Amino acid sequence: MLLLKGVESGYGESMVLRQVHLDIKPGQVVCLMGRNGVGKSTLLRTLMGILKVRSGSIHWDGKEVTKWDSAKRARVGIGYVPQGRDVFPQMSVRENLLLGLETAPKGAKEIPADVLGMFPVLKTMMDRQGGDLSGGQQQQLAFARALAAKPRLLLLDEPTEGIQPSIVDDIRDVIIQIKNQGDTAILLVEQSEEFVRSVADYIYVMDKGAIAMQGEPEELGLASFEHYLTV
Numbered sequence: 565m566l567l568l569k570g571v572e573s574g575y576g577e578s579m580v581l582r583q584v585h586l587d588i589k590p591g592q593v594v595c596l597m598g599r600n601g602v603g604k605s606t607l608l609r610t611l612m613g614i615l616k617v618r619s620g621s622i623h624w625d626g627k628e629v630t631k632w633d634s635a636k637r638a639r640v641g642i643g644y645v646p647q648g649r650d651v652f653p654q655m656s657v658r659e660n661l662l663l664g665l666e667t668a669p670k671g672a673k674e675i676p677a678d679v680l681g682m683f684p685v686l687k688t689m690m691d692r693q694g695g696d697l698s699g700g701q702q703q704q705l706a707f708a709r710a711l712a713a714k715p716r717l718l719l720l721d722e723p724t725e726g727i728q729p730s731i732v733d734d735i736r737d738v739i740i741q742i743k744n745q746g747d748t749a750i751l752l753v754e755q756s757e758e759f760v761r762s763v764a765d766y767i768y769v770m771d772k773g774a775i776a777m778q779g780e781p782e783e784l785g786l787a788s789f790e791h792y793l794t795v
């Protein structure tokens with residue numbers, strides 16, 4: 565469904581991604597790991613079309629989309645939840661969720677019931693302002709807003725970072741539900757090996773802007789992970 569071939573990108577003079585090859589199949593949960601600063605967020609921004617590809621190519625359903633802008637990528641079904649809580653603080657939870665429908669297929673007008681069902685806490689807070697929610701609730705709101713558009717691929721940048729353990733468990737449950745439904749693939753940036761092993765179909769580990777290791781969870785031993793993950 566999504567294929568990257570030798571992708572390179574960066575900021576100004578500095579090149580961050582080096583010859584990145586990556587493959588995501590429909591419905592898969594693919595995890596991207598690696599130390600801080602190795603380029604994981606840069607890879608998601610490049611996938612979303614926020615950063616330009618300097619060399620290499622990106623393919624979606626077999627079609628080359630390397631030069632497509634973010635809006636066009638969103639319209640074909642790529643959703644993105646950036647790092648940090650990207651909710652609108654002055655808008656209500658309902659209004660934040662409705663914004664997610666902007667890129668939904670066939671001009672959907674209502675927040676899908678199954679999405680609300682995955683986040684029961686949000687259902688009780690529809691009229692509260694986004695900025696009044698706790699950090700963990702805001703993260704859930706950003707996640708739900710992206711799901712409201714019914715993406716075929718969802719890019720999640722460290723959704724569990726700095727979140728209390730009970731909400732981390734809720735986020736894990738939602739990822740597993742999405743995986744079981746099989747309609748939406750996920751590319752998840754995540755630092756916790758335990759979390760990754762509980763959700764991943766396939767794992768990529770980055771180092772210095774390149775893919776250093778990849779495989780199915782059972783193929784990748786603990787020792788090999790530690791080499792790339794410990795500081």
Ligand SMILES: Nc1ncnc2c1ncn2[C@@H]1O[C@H](COP(=O)(O)OP(=O)(O)OP(=O)(O)O)[C@@H](O)[C@H]1O
Binds near residue numbers: 580598600603605
């Ligand atoms: N807006 C930017 N302008 C210039 N350089 C940047 C920018 N954002 C990130 N970088 C640099 O790009 C490199 C990769 O950063 P990136 O945020 O992609 O790493 P990461 O693996 O996601 O780490 P983290 O988990 O800390 O977010 C780093 O050297 C970083 O300093």
